[in-house]
Amino acid sequence: MQITAAVVREKFGTFGIEKLELTDPRPDEVLVRIVASGMCQTDQHGRDGYYNTPYPAVFGHEGAGVVEAIGSGVTTCAPGDHVVISFPWCGVCPNCRREMPSHCMQGFDLKMRGTRADGSTLMSKDGTPVYSAFFQQSSFATHAIANARFVVKVRNDAPLELLGPFACSGQTGAGAVLNSMKPQPGDSFAVFGVGAVGLSGLMAAKIAGCDPIVAVDVHDDRLALARILGATHTINHVGRTDVVAEIRKLTGGGVRFSLETSAQPAVFREAVEALMPAGTCVLLGSARGGTEVAFDMAFLQFGRVVHGVIQGESHPQVFMPQLVDFLMQGKMPVDRMMTFYPLAEINRAAAESSRGRTIKPVLRMPH
Numbered sequence: 030m031q032i033t034a035a036v037v038r039e040k041f042g043t044f045g046i047e048k049l050e051l052t053d054p055r056p057d058e059v060l061v062r063i064v065a066s067g068m069c070q071t072d073q074h075g076r077d078g079y080y081n082t083p084y085p086a087v088f089g090h091e092g093a094g095v096v097e098a099i100g101s102g103v104t105t106c107a108p109g110d111h112v113v114i115s116f117p118w119c120g121v122c123p124n125c126r127r128e129m130p131s132h133c134m135q136g137f138d139l140k141m142r143g144t145r146a147d148g149s150t151l152m153s154k155d156g157t158p159v160y161s162a163f164f165q166q167s168s169f170a171t172h173a174i175a176n177a178r179f180v181v182k183v184r185n186d187a188p189l190e191l192l193g194p195f196a197c198s199g200q201t202g203a204g205a206v207l208n209s210m211k212p213q214p215g216d217s218f219a220v221f222g223v224g225a226v227g228l229s230g231l232m233a234a235k236i237a238g239c240d241p242i243v244a245v246d247v248h249d250d251r252l253a254l255a256r257i258l259g260a261t262h263t264i265n266h267v268g269r270t271d272v273v274a275e276i277r278k279l280t281g282g283g284v285r286f287s288l289e290t291s292a293q294p295a296v297f298r299e300a301v302e303a304l305m306p307a308g309t310c311v312l313l314g315s316a317r318g319g320t321e322v323a324f325d326m327a328f329l330q331f332g333r334v335v336h337g338v339i340q341g342e343s344h345p346q347v348f349m350p351q352l353v354d355f356l357m358q359g360k361m362p363v364d365r366m367m368t369f370y371p372l373a374e375i376n377r378a379a380a381e382s383s384r385g386r387t388i389k390p391v392l393r394m395p396h
C-alpha cells in the first residue's frame with residue numbers, strides 16, 4: 030500500500046516527506062495506522078548516523094494508532110484495536126529467556142539495523158528499499174508494520190495521540206522507578222535532568238509515594254513543571270557547585286534513589302555522590318560509546334549501587350496498560366510536557382526539541 034513517511038536520505042540530513050510503498054504484514058505481523066508518534070533524541074541520533082542505520086531511512090519508535098490489518102497467525106489484537114508499538118526483543122537469547130526483554134542481547138541490533146531480523150525491508154520507493162523497521166516499527170509514517178509481540182493493545186477510551194511516548198521515554202523513566210528501584214512510600218528520590226524521561230520518572234516516584242522528590246535541571250521552566258508534577262524541591266544547576274551538598278542537607282545524609290538522565294559524566298557522578306549508603310542510582314542517560322566517568326571506590330563500597338537500565342526494564346504488555354491507567358486516573362499527566370506538530374513540520378519539531386524549547390515533540394500523522 031502507499032503511505033506517507035518522513036525519510037532521511039543521508040547522514041546529518043533532514044527529514045523529507047515522501048510517498049513510499051509499504052509491504053503487506055506477514056502472518057505474525059500487524060499493520061497499524063499511526064495516529065501520532067513521539068520523537069526521542071534517539072530518532073535524531075539515528076538521523077545523524079550514530080547507530081549506522083543505512084540510508085534512506087525512516088525513523089520513529091513511539092508510534093500509537095489503530096490496528097488496520099493483522100497477519101493470519103495474530104491472536105493478540107484485532108482490526109480496530111488501539112495499540113502502542115513498544116521496543117523489540119528476540120525472544121530466544123539468555124536475557125529474553127530470563128524474562129528481561131529490555132536487556133535482549135539482540136535488542137540494539139533489532140532497533141537500529143533498519144530491517145527485520147531476516148534482513149528484509151518493509152518500505153520501498155520505486156522498487157528501491159527504504160530502511161525501515163527502526164525499533165522494528167518506523168513510526169514517522171502514516172502506517173507501520175510491527176511484529177505482534179511488540180504491539181501492545183490499550184484501552185480505547187484513552188486519547189491515542191498522548192500514548193505513543195509511553196513506548197520509549199515514558200516506559201524508560203517510569204519503569205526505572207517502578208520496575209527497577211521499586212521504592213517504598215517515604216523513600217527519598219532525586220532526578221537529574223527533567224526532560225521527558227526524567228519527568229516520567231518523577232511522576233512515577235510521586236505515584237510510589239517518594240518524599241522528598243528533588244529535581245535538578247538547568248532550565249527554570251522545566252523545574253517549574255517538575256514542581257507541578259510532584260517535585261518537593263528543585264535545584265537549578267546553573268552556576269552551582271554544591272548540588273550534592275544541598276541534596277545531602279535536605280535529605281539528612283543523601284537520597285535512597287537517584288535517577289540520572291542527563292548523559293553527562295559530571296552529572297552522573299553527582300547522582301551517585303548524592304546517594305546515602307546502600308542507595309541506588311539508576312543510569313538512564315545515554316552517552317556515546319567511550320564516555321568515561323570516575324568514582325571514589327570507597328564511596329561505592331558502602332553499599333551504593335549503580336544500575337544501568339534500558340526501556341525501564343519493562344514487560345510492555347503488562348506495564349504500558351498500567352501507564353495508560355495512570356494517565357486516565359490523572360496521576361501521569363503526560364500532556365503537560367508534550368508539544369504537537371503535523372508530520373510535515375518534523376524538522377521544526379526536531380530543532381525545537383534540540384534547543385530545549387520542546388520537552389516531548391509528538392507528530393500527528395496526516396490521514
Ligand SMILES: [Zn+2]
Pocket residue numbers: 118119120121122123124125126132133134135136
Ligand atoms: Zn533476546
Ligand SMILES: [Zn+2]
Pocket residue numbers: 069070071072090197198
Ligand atoms: Zn526513545
